[in-house]
Amino acid sequence: MACTCFPDGAPVVDSGERYNFAAGPAMLPAAVLAQIQDELPDWRGSGQSMLELPFTGAPFKGLMHEAEQDLRELLAIPSNYRVLFMHGGATCQFGLLPLNLLAPGQSADYLNSGYWAAKAIAEARRHAPLNIIASASEDLRAIPPPEQWRLDPRAGYCHVTSNETANGLQLQHFPELSVPLVADMSSDLLTRPLPVERFGLIYASAQKNLGIAGLCLLIVRDDLLKAPRAGLPSPFSYALQAEQQSRLCTPPTFATYCAALMLRWIRQQGGLEVMARANEHKSQLLYQHIDASDLYQCHQQPADRSAINVCFHLRDPRLLPDFFREAAAAGLLNLQGHAASGGVRASLYNAMPLAGVERLLTLMRDFERRHG
Ligand SMILES: Cc1ncc(COP(=O)(O)O)c(C=O)c1O
Incomplete structure (x- = not known):
């Protein structure tokens, strides 16, 4: 995996694989494509x-x-x-x-x-x-x-x-x-x-x-x-x-x-039980990270949070353009929140593999280390 840097030190990863977090039309499984x-x-x-x-x-x-x-x-x-x-x-x-x-x-x-x-x-x-x-x-x-x-x-x-x-x-x-x-x-x-x-x-x-x-x-x-x-x-x-x-x-x-x-x-x-467990796991990894962070925040009440569309904000919204720019450079696409809500939205439909969420978490950690 080739890795260079933006002038401000943020890594640019030529990751090969791209992960599409769009809310829809959304990512399709590679096997289906x-x-x-x-x-x-x-x-x-x-x-x-x-x-x-x-x-x-x-x-x-x-x-x-x-x-x-x-x-x-x-x-x-x-x-x-x-x-x-x-x-x-x-x-x-x-x-x-x-x-x-x-x-x-x-x-x-x-x-x-x-x-x-x-x-x-x-x-x-x-x-x-x-x-x-x-x-x-x-x-x-x-x-x-x-x-x-x-x-x-x-x-x-x-x-x-x-x-x-x-x-x-x-x-x-x-x-x-x-x-x-x-x-x-x-x-x-x-x-x-x-x-x-x-x-x-x-x-x-x-x-x-x-x-x-x-x-x-x-x-x-x-x-x-x-x-x-x-x-x-x-x-x-x-x-x-x-x-x-x-x-x-x-x-x-x-x-x-x-x-x-x-x-x-x-x-x-494996059917819907398997899908539900995977979606729960992917979304909880993100919510746990957001809740423990000083930079990210999710205002939805935990009991009603979606396992499918994880919506969150950066405490300083001026950082959003940099966040999206670095995400795109790392192969993490379409993370912009809905126009009515702003912020970040990671849509984790069935086709989003755990590897996509792990890469997003890596970016979030790294971004917070530099901007938190
Ligand atoms: C919950 C929900 N309902 C309705 C729609 C509208 O779907 P369409 O644009 O296919 O009419 C959307 C699209 O994102 C949606 O998320």
């Missing part, structure tokens, strides 16, 4: 590229089936739930949820836990009356616990954001509710085991733990599939897409293929 590259010209000896495969043919249908079976197995999804592969990201679902799940005039409950919950609320409000069951404090240190949620028993559903990607907060427990629990799991689906039977609907954009952008995965309980409301375009109706096995229109084929590879990779790693 290699498989995509290998299979791109000729998918499984079919003489066709995956990019050219018709969605109506048996090979693509088989691939979708494999992906669904892997997902079902990983999450132990009960048989009364349907899996949908939809276009667009979670932001599309922010508006589609009320249009699919509520009768006209019916209200829904929303937990306001941070940046993405607020986005979901603003969009859903355009389509239905909402009741905010609890809100995180202004400094976004903690998520209000279920005991504080002011639930409306007549609500059509109750919406939560399981992991606040921008704020580094994560819901650790999911209560059993009398109304369907709906969760935006864009940043932590498949990072830990889940009690799927407690949910009416789970949705997630794919570009964090499930491959690339363009696909939104939905897991929805049968009884919530209702005839589409007047005015709802058919491809956005959960019921109509379920009837057509997510092939009512051309599905995002390449993103679905990438999701299939990611699901197989997660299974090969």
Whole structure:
């Protein structure tokens, strides 16, 4: 490993390997990237590229089936739930949820836990009356616990954001509710085991733990599939897409293929218990270091800290440009915090190896020695 220095003495490491800490689109496992590259010209000896495969043919249908079976197995999804592969990201679902799940005039409950919950609320409000069951404090240190949620028993559903990607907060427990629990799991689906039977609907954009952008995965309980409301375009109706096995229109084929590879990779790693242990370990290494440091600080309450997006600040924010510059030189990319929060954000999705976190810790120690 070649090592030279910046003029101020900071090491520049020609590390070879780069670690991408972006919040999404995010790092893919090297094995998955290699498989995509290998299979791109000729998918499984079919003489066709995956990019050219018709969605109506048996090979693509088989691939979708494999992906669904892997997902079902990983999450132990009960048989009364349907899996949908939809276009667009979670932001599309922010508006589609009320249009699919509520009768006209019916209200829904929303937990306001941070940046993405607020986005979901603003969009859903355009389509239905909402009741905010609890809100995180202004400094976004903690998520209000279920005991504080002011639930409306007549609500059509109750919406939560399981992991606040921008704020580094994560819901650790999911209560059993009398109304369907709906969760935006864009940043932590498949990072830990889940009690799927407690949910009416789970949705997630794919570009964090499930491959690339363009696909939104939905897991929805049968009884919530209702005839589409007047005015709802058919491809956005959960019921109509379920009837057509997510092939009512051309599905995002390449993103679905990438999701299939990611699901197989997660299974090969040992499944969700293994993912959860690894993510817990990676994030705790960072949090322990931050808490013991005089330079770094994490203001989220320990019980609600995300195992997936570790957000922290430098006590002197003027040091941030140097921190990012040295990180990039050490092969640690995209550590900038979300625009709304600032600071540093290390996204530790399933594909981030322990070696990436260890290299980040080395940089943090070294940076503190010189600037602390
Ligand atoms: C929790 C959460 N919800 C929703 C979104 C929006 O996803 P998309 O841009 O794919 O619509 C994101 C993106 O980062 C997210 O982290």
